[in-house]
Amino acid sequence: MRKFLLTVATCALVSLCSSNAFATANFVYHEQTANFVATPTCPSGGTDTSAGRYVENTDRSGAAGFQIFSPETYTLHFKIEFQFFTNQLRVYYTTDGSNPSGSFGTPLGTTQVAVASYNSTYSDQTQGCQIVDVAVGAIPPQPAGTTVKYIIGAWHSGGGPEVFSNSGTCTGCFSCTDSTTGCATTFQYNVVAPPATPLIISEFRVRGPNGANDEFVEIYNNSDSDVTVNAFDGSAGFALAASNGVTRFTIPNGTVIPARGHYLGVNSVGYSLAAYPAGNGTTATGDATYTTDIPDNAGIALFSTANPANFTLANRLDAVGSTSEANTLYKEGTGYPALTPFSIDYSFYRDLCGKGGSITTFGTCPQNGLPKDTNNNAADFVFVDTNGTSAGAGQRLGAPGPENLSSPIQRNALLPGASLDATVAASSPPNRVRDTTSDPANNSTFGTLDIRRRYTNNTGANVTRLRFRVIDITTFPAPSGIADMRPRTSTDVVVGGINDPATCPGGTTPCTVTVRGTTLEEPPSQPNGGGFNSSLSAGTITLATPLAPGASINLRFLLGLQQTGSFKFYINIEALP
Numbered sequence: 001m002r003k004f005l006l007t008v009a010t011c012a013l014v015s016l017c018s019s020n021a022f023a024t025a026n027f028v029y030h031e032q033t034a035n036f037v038a039t040p041t042c043p044s045g046g047t048d049t050s051a052g053r054y055v056e057n058t059d060r061s062g063a064a065g066f067q068i069f070s071p072e073t074y075t076l077h078f079k080i081e082f083q084f085f086t087n088q089l090r091v092y093y094t095t096d097g098s099n100p101s102g103s104f105g106t107p108l109g110t111t112q113v114a115v116a117s118y119n120s121t122y123s124d125q126t127q128g129c130q131i132v133d134v135a136v137g138a139i140p141p142q143p144a145g146t147t148v149k150y151i152i153g154a155w156h157s158g159g160g161p162e163v164f165s166n167s168g169t170c171t172g173c174f175s176c177t178d179s180t181t182g183c184a185t186t187f188q189y190n191v192v193a194p195p196a197t198p199l200i201i202s203e204f205r206v207r208g209p210n211g212a213n214d215e216f217v218e219i220y221n222n223s224d225s226d227v228t229v230n231a232f233d234g235s236a237g238f239a240l241a242a243s244n245g246v247t248r249f250t251i252p253n254g255t256v257i258p259a260r261g262h263y264l265g266v267n268s269v270g271y272s273l274a275a276y277p278a279g280n281g282t283t284a285t286g287d288a289t290y291t292t293d294i295p296d297n298a299g300i301a302l303f304s305t306a307n308p309a310n311f312t313l314a315n316r317l318d319a320v321g322s323t324s325e326a327n328t329l330y331k332e333g334t335g336y337p338a339l340t341p342f343s344i345d346y347s348f349y350r351d352l353c354g355k356g357g358s359i360t361t362f363g364t365c366p367q368n369g370l371p372k373d374t375n376n377n378a379a380d381f382v383f384v385d386t387n388g389t390s391a392g393a394g395q396r397l398g399a400p401g402p403e404n405l406s407s408p409i410q411r412n413a414l415l416p417g418a419s420l421d422a423t424v425a426a427s428s429p430p431n432r433v434r435d436t437t438s439d440p441a442n443n444s445t446f447g448t449l450d451i452r453r454r455y456t457n458n459t460g461a462n463v464t465r466l467r468f469r470v471i472d473i474t475t476f477p478a479p480s481g482i483a484d485m486r487p488r489t490s491t492d493v494v495v496g497g498i499n500d501p502a503t504c505p506g507g508t509t510p511c512t513v514t515v516r517g518t519t520l521e522e523p524p525s526q527p528n529g530g531g532f533n534s535s536l537s538a539g540t541i542t543l544a545t546p547l548a549p550g551a552s553i554n555l556r557f558l559l560g561l562q563q564t565g566s567f568k569f570y571i572n573i574e575a576l577p
Contacts, residue, residue, distance in 0.1 A: 027080075027081045027163070028078060028079070028080050028081075028086075028152060028153070028154045028163045028164060028165040028166070029078060029079050029080075029081070029165060029166060030076065030077075030078035030079075030152050030165040030166060030185075030187065031055070032055050032066055032076075032187050032189070033055055042123040042124070042125050042129040055075070055076050055077065056075035056076070056077065056234075057072060057074055057075060060192060061192060063190075065188070065189065065190055066188070066189040066190070067189065067190045067191070067192045068189060068190075068191060068192070068232075069144075069191070069192060069193070069194040069232045070141060070142065070143055070144040070146075070191050070192065070193055070194060070232075071141055071194060071232040071233050071304065071305070071310070071314070071315060072141055072232040072233060072234070073138050073139070073140055073141055073233060073234055074138065074139040074148065074189065075136065075137075075138050075234070076091070076136070076137050076138070076139075076150075076152075077119065077134060077135065077136050077137075078116075078134075078135050078137070078152050078165055079132050079133065079134050079135070080132065080133040080134075080135060080154050080163075081124070081130060081132050085156060086133070086154040086155055086156050086163070087156050087157055087158075088104075088105065088154065088155050088156065088157055089115065089116035089117065089118070089135050089137065089152075089153075089154050090102070090105050090113055090114070090115060090116060090137075090152070090153050090154075091113070091114040091115075091116055091137040091138075091139060091150055091151075091152055092107060092111050092112075092113055092150060092151050092152075092153065093111065093112055093113075093114065093139050093148055093149060093150035093151075094109075094110050094111050094112070094148070094149050094150075095110075095112070095142055095146050095147075095148055096110050097147055097149075098110055098111075098149070099149060099186055100149050100150055100151050100186065102153075103153075103162060104153075104155060104162055114137055114138060114139055114140075115137075116135045116136060116137030116138075116152070117135060117136060117137075118133055118134075118135050119134045119135055119136040120133075120134045121133055121134070122134070135154070137152070141233065142191045143191065144191055144192055144193035145191065145192075145193075146190070146191040147188060147189075147190050147191075148188060148189055148190075148191065149186050149187070149188040150186070150187055150188070151164055151165065151184040151185065151186055151187070152164065152165035152184075153165070153184070164184035164185070165184065165185055166184075166185040167184045167185050194232055194304075197227065197238075197304055197317055198221060198222045198223035198227065199219055199220070199221060199222070199227060199238070199257065199263075199302060199317050199318065200219070200220050200222050200302075200317070200318040200350070200371065200373055201217060201218070201219060201220075201240075201300065201302060201318045201319070201320050201350075202218050202219065202220035202222075202262065202349065202350045202371055202403075203216075203217075203218040203347055203348065203349040203350065203400065203401070203402060203403075203533075204216060204217040204218060204300065204320065204347065204348055205346055205347040205348065205400060206293075206294040206295070206296055206297075206298065207296060207341055207342075207343055207346075208270065208271075208272055208273075208343060208344070208345060208346070208400075209272055209343055209344065209345055209524075210270035210271070210272045210343070211270055211343055212270070212293050212295075212296070212343075213267045213269035213270030213271075213291075213293050214267070214270040214271060214272050214343070215266070215267045215270070215271065215293070215294055216264060216265065216266040216267070216271060216273065216286070216400075216402050217240055217248070217249075217264075217265045217266075217294075217300060218262055218263070218264050218265075218402050218403055218404075219240070219251070219257070219262060219263040219264070219265070219302060220260075220261075220262050220350070220371060221257040221258065221259060221260060221261050221262070222260075222370075222371060222373065223259060223260075224259045224260065225259050226256050226257065226258050226259055226261075227256070227257045228254065228255070228256050229251050229252065229253055229254065229255040229256075229257070230253055230254075231253055231304060231305050231306055231307075232304070232305075233305045233307055233310055233315075235305045235306035235307040235310070236250050236252060236253060236306040237250045237251045237252040237253045237255065237306050238250065238251040238302060238303060238304055238305070238306065238317070239251075239302070239303050239305065239306040239308075239311070240265055240300060240301070240302050240303075241300065241301055241303065241308070241311060241330075242292075242294045242295070242298050242299070242300050242330070243298050243299040243300070243301075243321065243325055243326075243327045243329070243330035244298075245308055245311060246292060246308075247306065247308065248265060248267075248290040248292060248294060248300075249265035249286075249288035249289065249290045250288065250306045251263055251287075251288065257405070258405075258409060259409070260409045260410050261405060261407070261409055262403035262404055262405065262407055263287050263288075263404065263405055264284060264285075264286050264287050264288070264402055264403065264404035264405070265286055265287065265288040265289070265290060266285070266286030266288075266289055266290075266402070267289070267290055267291065267292075267293065267294075268286065268289040268290070268291060269291050269293075271286065272345075272523065272524075273400060273402050273523055273524060274286075275523050276400075276401065276402060276521065276522070276523055276524075277467075277521050277535075277537065278403065278404055278406045278407040278408075279406035279407055279408065279465055279576055280406075280464050280465050280542065280543045280576060281543070282404075282406040284402045284403060284404055284407065285404065286404065287404050287405050296339065296341040297321075297322035297324045297325065297338045297339060297341075298321065298322075298325060298330070299319060299320065299321025299322070299325035299327060299329075299330025299331045299335070300319065300320055300321065300330060301316050301317075301318065301319035301320075301329060301330045302316070302317040302318045302319070303315050303316055303317065304316075304317055311329070312329075313329060316329065318332075319331050319332050319377075320332070320335075320336070320348070320377050320381065321335045321336075321377065322335045322336050322337065322338040322339070323335040323336070323337060323338050323378075324338040331377055332375045332376055332377050332380075333375065333376035333377050333378055333379070334376075334377075334378060335377050335378065336348060336377045336378050336381050336383070336393055337378065337383075337392050337393040337394070338392060338393075339383075339391045339392050339393055340391050340392050342389060342391050344385045344386070344387060344389055344391070345385055345386040345387075345399065345400060345524040345525075346383065346384065346385035346386075346389070346391065346400065347383075347384060347385075347399075347400030347401075347402075347533070348381040348382065348383055348393070349381065349382055349384065349400070349401070349532075349533050350371035350372060350373070350380055350381055350382075351367065351371065351372040351379075351380055351381065351382050352365070352367055352369055352370065352371055352372075352469070352471040352572060353365035353366070353367055353369075353471045353472040353570060354366030354367035354372055355472060356379065356382065357382035357383070357384070357394060357396050357532060359396060359473075359474055359475060359477070359478050359479075359482060360474075360478075360479065360482055362566070362568055364570075365471060365472055365570050368412070369410060369412050369471060369572045370410075382394070382396070382398075382532060382533075383396070384396055384397070384398025384399060384400070384531065384532045384533050385397075385398065385399075386398070386399050386524055386525065386526050386527070386528065387528060388475075388476045388477060388528065388531070395477055396475065396476070396477075396531065396532055397475045397476040397477075397486070397528060397529075397530075397531030397532065398470075398475075398530075398531035398532030398533045398534060399524055399526055399530065399531065399532075399533055399534045400524060400533065401469065401521075401533050401534070401535055407574070408465045408466070408467055408574035408575050408576045409574060409575065409576070410572050410573065410574055411459060411573050411574065411575040412572060412573050414457075414458045414459045414575075415455050415456065415457060415458065415459065415463070415466070415573045415575055416455070416456060416458065417453045417454065417455050417573070418453065418454045418455075418456070418502070419431040419452075419453065419454070419500075420452040420453060420454055420495065420498065420500070420503060420513075420515065420554060421498050421499060421500040421503060422500045422502065422503075423499045423500050424499075430452055430495045430497070430498065431451070431452055431453075432449065432450065432451055432452070433449075433450040433452070434447065434448075434449055434450075435447045435448045435449075435450065439560070442488055442529075442560055443486040443488060443528060443529035443560040443562060444486070444488070444560030444561060444562075445560075445561070445562050446561040446562065446563065446564050447561055448488075448558055448559060448560055448561060449485065449558075449559045449561060449567070450490070450556055450557075450558050450559075451556065451557045451559070451569065452495070452515050452554065452555070452556045453554070453555055453556075453557070454502070454503055454552050454553070454554050454555075455552060455553055455555060455573070456550070456551070456552045457547045457548065457549055457550060457551050457552070458549075458550075459549065459575070459577070460549050461549060461577050462546035462547065462548055462549065462577070463541060463546055463547040463575045463576065463577070464541065464542060464543045464546045464576050464577065465537075465541060465542075465574075465575060465576035466537070466538040466541040466547065466553070466573075466574075466575050467521065467535050467536060467537040467538065467574050467575075468518065468535065468536045468537075468538075468557070468571040468572065468573060468574070469533065469534070469535045469571060469572040469574055470487060470530060470531065470532060470533060470534050470535070470536075470569070470570075470571055471532075471533075471570050471571060471572050472532075472568055472569070472570035473485055473487070473531060473532060473567075473568065473569050473570070474565070474566070474567045474568055474569075475531040475532065476528070476531070476562065478563055478565065480563075480565070481565045481566065482563070482565045482566055482567070483561060483563060483564055483565040483566060483567035484561065484562040484563035484565075485559040485560065485561060485562075485567055485569065486528065486529025486530060486531070486559065486560040486561075486562060487520055487529060487530030487531070487534055487536060487557065487558070487559055487560075488520055488529050488530065488558050488559070488560050489517065489518070489519045489520045489536075489558070490517035490518055490556050490557070490558035491517040492514055492515065492516050492517050493514070493515050493517075493556065494512060494513070494514055494515075495512065495513055495514075495515050496510070496511075496512040497510055497512075498510055498511050498512070498513055502552075503552075503554065513554055514554065515554040515555065515556045516538060516539075516540050516553060516554060516555050516556070517539075517555075517556060517558070518536040518537060518538055518539075518555055518556065518557060518558075519536060519537045519539050520534060520535075520536055521534070521535045521536065521537055529560055535574070536557065536571075538553060538555055540553070541553065557569070557571075
């Protein structure tokens with residue numbers, strides 16, 4: 001489209017004219033697109049990468065029209081040809097379905113006005129090297145279901161008409177409504193609800209053996225799809241904040257948290273679990289760090305924004321706090337029982353079994369190894385520590401197990417377990433072996449229980465890391481008649497007389513097989529043996545020696561007995577990739 005051109009010299013003269021002089025922009029242009037255009041600049045061959053974008057937001061839906069999410073500010077860019085001919089910019093918009101109208105910054109009817117500002121300037125090669133201004137405006141966030149309509153106008157306070165985007169000058173018009181008046185092009189977009197973000201707080205502590213700063217917060221993707229972090233309000237990402245409103249760490253935009261994967265924030269001043277094993281050759285270091293202590297029993301919350309002004313219930317993804325936390329934004333339900341502040345190796349972890357950490361409740365795990373999330377902190381989280389301390393939130397032996405982006409992921413369905421020898425009962429040798437030899441030094445005063453299982457890789461890929469997390473167990477402090485079991489490290493054993501073709505190499509029976517030991521993972525040090533949330537690794541599965549697709553491994557879980565009685569032992573299978 002050929003436009004009326006004014007020389008740069010003429011523009012300069014106009015800019016020096018009196019306040020009564022007419023000063024008319026040649027053209028105001030806007031394009032509702034997320035596409036980036038590198039604008040040709042002078043001298044020939046150059047481009048201006050800051051001036052080629054006209055709508056900052058991305059179209060959020062495949063439906064017809066342009067959509068953004070309800071927490072988002074709608075940011076738009078437009079250009080004014082040519083420089084010195086405007087100094088006032090406005091975006092007129094409506095949210096009730098009517099056409100926007102207004103003139104020289106004054107809205108009519110239900111129209112609202114947003115002031116735009118100059119953003120950058122370039123010399124446009126396609127317009128004979130004329131100077132062009134690029135402007136930016138913003139329409140504030142609107143509720144889901146809103147249709148926003150807008151027009152854009154620019155003028156000079158020294159005189160002359162208002163020029164509207166893509167439609168030329170509205171000379172003598174009292175207001176401009178839509179393109180049917182010949183005054184302005186009306187643009188519109190729809191506001192839709194953002195998709196659910198299934199990130200939850202899965203494990204945390206706000207104190208440890210290194211004192212008040214020995215803390216971490218673990219985030220979990222509670223879904224079977226990857227989550228890409230995207231703060232829809234234009235902020236830096238998702239923030240984890242304490243109840244004083246201060247952000248402790250931010251998960252940056254663009255971070256991909258794998259399906260069933262974790263993200264870990266740690267206080268770098270005192271965090272003592274950085275050596276806890278994670279992925280292949282990696283440890284549970286923080287994916288993000290912070291240095292400001294989270295006070296004992298204070299609430300924490302994860303928000304879908306990094307802007308503290310937007311730390312609201314609508315933008316909250318999850319929260320955990322104690323009964324002593326007064327701010328309900330930072331807890332769910334009445335909160336978990338407040339702790340007596342001991343500097344012990346403890347954590348609160350989200351219940352993976354569904355029995356609330358009960359030592360005496362038997363039966364299968366209702367949660368099937370998935371984290372419990374009823375929006376009630378007291379029901380969803382289990383307190384454990386390595387000494388079975390009574391700190392006010394229930395007493396049970398266990399260990400913290402922080403997990404980060406590199407940690408193995410729960411794969412229960414893809415690595416099914418079976419008895420070592422299915423031709424005999426699961427409670428009989430060689431599937432389960434009871435040894436009554438007393439070994440008090442290894443938390444086995446009443447001997448051991450040795451459970452042997454075969455695990456088959458049905459992931460379709462090489463498994464390079466394999467471990468098992470205890471999600472339900474009878475352990476300290478078990479009442480009379482209930483076994484007190486302590487998971488411990490075991491070594492390889494050779495077992496003969498196997499009559500199960502699925503276990504025997506080549507299916508030839510009877511056979512002799514090696515059953516690999518498992519290692520109780522530390523830190524933290526577990527002098528009393530393992531318990532709830534402890535993990536045991538299959539150390540022979542590595543990057544160098546993976547478990548191939550369809551292959552199996554025979555493993556043993558050795559449990560020291562400090563008290564005999566009825567028992568239970570359930571585990572989650574965690575693996576990479």
